[in-house]
Amino acid sequence: MKIIINNKSFHRAQLEINGKSLVSEPKQTVEVETENTEKTVISVSHLYGSYCTEYKAYRVVVNSTYVIKDLQDGQELCLAHEISYFKASAQYERFFLFVQRGADMTEFHSASSPEILFHLRDQEKKADRKDDRMFNMLFEPLVSGAGLSALIFLCLWLSFNFRTGVIGFFVTYAVVFVFAFLVEIIREALGKGVRRSRMRRKKSEYDWEGLNYLEIYCTPDYILSYYKNPNRKTDTLFAERIYEG
Numbered sequence: 001m002k003i004i005i006n007n008k009s010f011h012r013a014q015l016e017i018n019g020k021s022l023v024s025e026p027k028q029t030v031e032v033e034t035e036n037t038e039k040t041v042i043s044v045s046h047l048y049g050s051y052c053t054e055y056k057a058y059r060v061v062v063n064s065t066y067v068i069k070d071l072q073d074g075q076e077l078c079l080a081h082e083i084s085y086f087k088a089s090a091q092y093e094r095f096f097l098f099v100q101r102g103a104d105m106t107e108f109h110s111a112s113s114p115e116i117l118f119h120l121r122d123q124e125k126k127a128d129r130k131d132d133r134m135f136n137m138l139f140e141p142l143v144s145g146a147g148l149s150a151l152i153f154l155c156l157w158l159s160f161n162f163r164t165g166v167i168g169f170f171v172t173y174a175v176v177f178v179f180a181f182l183v184e185i186i187r188e189a190l191g192k193g194v195r196r197s198r199m200r201r202k203k204s205e206y207d208w209e210g211l212n213y214l215e216i217y218c219t220p221d222y223i224l225s226y227y228k229n230p231n232r233k234t235d236t237l238f239a240e241r242i243y244e245g
Contacts, residue, residue, distance in 0.1 A: 001036035001073045002168025004029060009081035013095050016043040023047070025080060040071045044079065044095040050218075052120050053091070057082075060218055061112040069104040083242040086226060090217050093141045094227075096103035104161040109227070111218035121214055152243045 006029045007013060013024040018041055019035050034040065045063040053059050080096040100106060149172040157165030216222055226232055234241060 001034055001069070003032045003034055003040075003071065004034055004074065004076040005079065007078055009079055009095070011081050011095075011244075012047055013043045013079055013081075013183075014047055017041075033036040036073070038069060040068045042066045042068065042077070042097060043111060044097055046093070046095075050111060050117050052117070056089070057085075058090045058121070058214060058217075060090065060092050060114070060116050060117065060223075062092055062108050062223060064097065064110050065108045066097050067106045067108075068099065071099075071103060075099065076155060081244045084232070085241070086232065087217070090214070092223070092226070107224075108220065109223040110220050111223065114215075114218040117214060117218070148176065 003017065005015065005024050007024040010026045012026060014123060015022050015024055017032055018037065020032070020034060022030070022032065024030060042061065043065045046061050050061045050062065051059050052079045076099075078098040080098065082092075082094060082096065084092045086092055094109070097105075097107075152172045153165040153169035155165075156168040232241075
């Protein structure tokens with residue numbers, strides 16, 4: 001049986017038709033010979049996985065599998081491509097497969113290499129926590145301990161001499177710094193325990209406000225529900241769906 005693949009997009013697509021792999025070039029049509037079976041299984045994916053854009057948005061690259069019943073010999077299948085800014089910090093990128101002369105078609109979706117996005121997100125969180133910790137340890141003691149240190153300096157200077165006042169100032173600041181450092185370590189340890197507990201409690205839940213929102217966006221159920229909505233909209237003021245084909 002012969003199938004015609006018409007790639008109307010500007011992207012190369014990786015296809016697997018009943019186990020036979022090929023690459024569909026942009027804006028090109030190719031004929032593919034395949035087995036004549038009751039069900040034709042076609043998988044469409046990109047030649048790359050999910051990634052972060054230059055604007056630090058999570059681009060979830062979607063793999064799609066279509067199960068088509070009673071596909072006719074010589075039937076044309078069209079490929080289109082879309083990038084959808086469905087959240088302010090998250091986007092979907094996928095191919096669509098269309099059968100021009102109507103067919104019974106079921107589709108399934110999955111995220112390509114979502115672990116890359118999870119790793120990048122976790123690295124960003126660690127960097128943010130490290131920055132916060134450095135701020136708390138270095139700058140907060142400087143502000144909160146300045147008044148006390150200055151008071152100690154003034155008292156020792158007036159009671160003894162300038163040198164004693166300077167020593168008292170730095171000793172006071174060192175004590176405040178060490179105290180703030182220890183408090184930050186304890187706070188970080190407690191916070192890590194709380195985060196782990198929340199993740200264990202929510203790992204099987206679809207919690208919109210939870211820590212695992214990115215995991216939810218990468219689940220097959222969420223992806224399918226999003227694309228089942230014919231009026232799906234974007235969630236940003238500066239972006240729109242970029243559709244080809």
